[in-house]
Amino acid sequence: MKRKSLAIDMDGVIADVEAHALQIYYERFGKLWTKEDASGKPEKDLLPDGYFRKFVLEPGFFRSAPVMDGAVEALQKLQEHYDIYIVSAAMEFPLSLPEKYDWMTEHFPFISWRNLVFCGDKSIISTDFMIDDHPKNLDHFSGQSIIFSSFHNFDINRYPRINNWEEGLILLTNPLSPLLI
Amino acid sequence: MKRKSLAIDMDGVIADVEAHALQIYYERFGKLWTKEDASGKPEKDLLPDGYFRKFVLEPGFFRSAPVMDGAVEALQKLQEHYDIYIVSAAMEFPLSLPEKYDWMTEHFPFISWRNLVFCGDKSIISTDFMIDDHPKNLDHFSGQSIIFSSFHNFDINRYPRINNWEEGLILLTNPLSPLLI
Structure with missing residues (x-):
């Protein structure tokens, strides 16, 4: 399959x-x-x-950002089940492009450069699932949208929500998950 | 429409x-x-x-590349009919990322950063048409593929071919074009 x-x-x-x-x-x-x-x-x-x-907008900001709790472990496990693409609306901040590339290489070396996408508008991205904290990226997505909780999106209730990467792992790998049945 | x-x-x-x-x-x-x-x-x-x-791989190579003959005029006209996205498999050469961004800003200022995509593998890009010189990018594309002639692809005959931007403009805007009927 x-x-x-x-x-x-x-x-x-x-x-x-x-x-x-x-x-x-x-x-x-x-x-x-x-x-x-x-x-x-x-x-x-x-x-x-x-x-x-x-x-x-300051040089170095993206390069020195911390990894979200549990993200490395979750993506390693998710990669056993899914083809993972990291899709960032990085084009708004052109200085961030090499910083984000280097950041990925350092923290997620198991994700190939072939699976990185830096774009502006995400509307032409076509995958089966998308996890994002911005409803504007999820609203025009043709697959199954999943919202990742953030201080700015707690009032959005039109998508399945994950509050952290432990929940993300369960939602996307547990055979009893409502998204997978 | x-x-x-x-x-x-x-x-x-x-x-x-x-x-x-x-x-x-x-x-x-x-x-x-x-x-x-x-x-x-x-x-x-x-x-x-x-x-x-x-x-x-040399710094400055992409930044100083010349524009393909007729590309600026063709894209300006095509933009009257299509939502244009520039999609480059730039991730193989991370140094090229800011160079390609600056190059686009200089030569194609009428194309927004929102419509730029730098990726590795193009298989998750979903648009109605794709113009590319590499069959590997066109082979897994779900829309209508168009091959742009290059010294390395002249033996590929499974896609409509354009030899230059004049032909591209005709193929994508002439009401009698076989792709548009």
Whole structure:
């Protein structure tokens, strides 16, 4: 049987860019800010005064982002079942292109460069499943969309939701998962 | 009516990387080599002694490649009819990522970064049409494939062929075109 294909977003899904930005804000200004403080706001308002956008544009930001908890182990196991493609809307930040490539090579060496996609609009990506934190990427997707929880998407209820990678692994590999029956 | 989508390859289709490599070879070694000399060989053997591959890996190679004859005018006209996506298998050469982005911004400023895709394998790209010089990219494509002539693909006859951008424009816009009837 042909293996199913699975597109996985980077930022906010396997790269914890939000935690990274909060940490930089704390180190630079001594003010503690949390994902809970930003809950329900659009992504650009993670931090006050547009600082999230400012940090994202700084060289090195994406290269030094931490890996999302459990992502490496989950993707290793998912790769036994699926053809995994990492699909990032990286084109908005051209400086990030080599940084994201190097980041993948360091943290996910088991994913080939053949399975990396850097794009703008994700509407021409066609796989069986897509995991993303942004509804705008999931809304025009022709396969099964799965939303990955983030401070900016908790009110979206039109897609199956995973709150972390443990849940993702269960949803996509457990034979009793509603997506697989 | 929803506009049709059209994926267009970069190297060998809108960027004349072959002519570029032949020119560098001539400037560096004083030997004239032509696309006809390489006719029928695989792409990597455009130049003797693996020089094509060596040039491609040099910083600046993609940034300074010339635009394929007629490509700018053709894409401007095609954009009146199609949603154009530039899809490049750039991931094999990570150094080329920012170079290709800057090249597009310089030569095709009318194509948004939203419509750029840098990938490895093109098998998850889904558009209505795809123009490419490599059969490996066209073979697993679910839409209508169109092959763009190159020294390395003249013996492929399983796809409609365009020899240049004038022919491409006719094939994709003339109401009497066999692809559009």
